[in-house]
Amino acid sequence: MTTGCKTTTVFVTVLCALLLTILGLVQEWPAWVWPVLAVLLIGIPAAAFKVASARRGPVPVVFEEQITAAPFERREQQVTRVALPSQWDDYDFQFSATVRWYPLDHGGDDRIVNPAGLAVEAVLDRARAITEQREPGRASLVQHELSGALSRMRPEGTGHLQVMAEDVTLVLREHDQERLDRLAEVRKDKAVWEHQRKYEQSKREYLGEDVLKDTGSAVVWWLAKNDDHVEKTVADLDLLARLTSAANDTEIPERLRDMLAQPSGERPVPFEREPTAADHFEAFINSMDLTDDDVRRFVAKQIAEVIRAQVPxxxxxxxxxxxxPPADFTADDENEPTSTPPEDPDGAAGGTSGA
Structure with missing residues (x-):
């Protein structure tokens, strides 16, 4: 019987004795009842104590040792903002958690003086093995990973304790987080710029090496762009020829200059270019007011032959x-006399007199 049960039995016995005494005085019980009542009030509690002791047996030695043992030891420790390394240098995580442990049955006389220190060291070692392999930009993800890894009781290095951690929190310093945010923005901007540069480069290669490779390619491309509208493409031949010439840094081919005329059928479209020697010669012929086509062809042929004879x-x-010039116009024609020379008066007279 426990101490509480004994106290309750004595209290009930005293209360019953008081009630029976009051009842006997009121009812005027006979004198022989009082001795019997006293025997019952003393015997019943004594019998109850004896029966309880017989059922419980002797007090065990272990129970007595527990009564005299030291008070209960607190088996948790708060850890706040401990720096743990990340995969990047100079970017440390801030670790906080509640460390819990319980001692193992370890034989020997090596008594643990500071179990909290062993438990905290074991938890930090387990956490550091994970954080030093993780990038600092994933702090929230690493926090959940640590929560799972530290949630199981495991023995620490000496084998005296089983250790775990809960309420894990993992963050970065505020200025480190700001730096990472800025770096992320720069990387994203650089990626966008690289895509734009590659797109523009691809577009230039497509236009320069395919579409504007020559005027024919430009015409075919323009037909496809305008749903095979031939009339519009023909009207834009001048623009396409100029564009192809500018893209390849060359002059428009001679064969195309005669083709490119205004819609009204007038003179060919003038092209801006440096005048050639032939252009200067044509300007010279026009300034001399030589309107006869035969004379113009003759003069042009003579000068061309002179140029060809000197240097190709x-x-x-x-x-x-x-x-x-016509086919019967040869260089030998210039040796033929163009008119009969006038007679010399003196010579004619001399000849007459001589005759």
Whole structure:
């Protein structure tokens, strides 16, 4: 019987004795009842104590040792904002948690003086093994990983304690988080710029090496862009020729210059370019008011032959193509006399007199 049960039994016995005494005085019980009542009030509690002791047996030694043992030891420790390394240098995590432990049955006389220190050291070692392999930009994800890894009781290095941690919190310093945010923005901006640069480069290669490679390619591309509208493409030939010439840094081919005329059928479209020697010669012929086509062809041929005899030059070929002299017009024609020379009066007279 426990101490509480004994106290309750004595209190009930005293209360019953008082009630029976009051009742006996009121009812005027006979004198022989009082001795019997006293025996019952003393015997019943004594019998109850004896029966309880017989059922419980002797007090165990372990229970007596527990009564004299030291008071209960607190088995948790708060850890706040401990720096743990990350995968990047100089970017440390801030670790906080509640460390819990319980002692293991360890034989020997090596008594643990500071179990809290062992428990905290074991938890920090387990946490550091994870954080030093993680990037600092994933602090919230690493926090959940630590919560799972530290939630299981495991023995620490000496084998005296089983250790775990709960309420894990993992953050970065405020200025480190700001730096990471700025770095992330720069990386994203750089990625966008790289994509734009590659897009523009690809577009230039497509236009320069495919679409504007020559005028024919530009015409085919323009037909496809305008749903095979041939009339519009023909009207834009001048623009396409100029655009192709500018893209390749070349002059418009001679064969295309005669083709490119205004819609009204007037003179070919003038092109801005440096005048050639043939252009200067044509300006010279026009300034001399030589309107006879035969004379113009003759003069052009003579000068072209002189140029060709001195040094091979494209100007001679261009002049011949431009004026297209007739086939019977040869260089020997210039040796023929163009008129009968006048007679010498003196010679004629002399001849007469001589005759």
């Amino acid at each position: 030059h494209a100007t001679a070929e261009e002049m011949l193509r431009r004026y297209d």
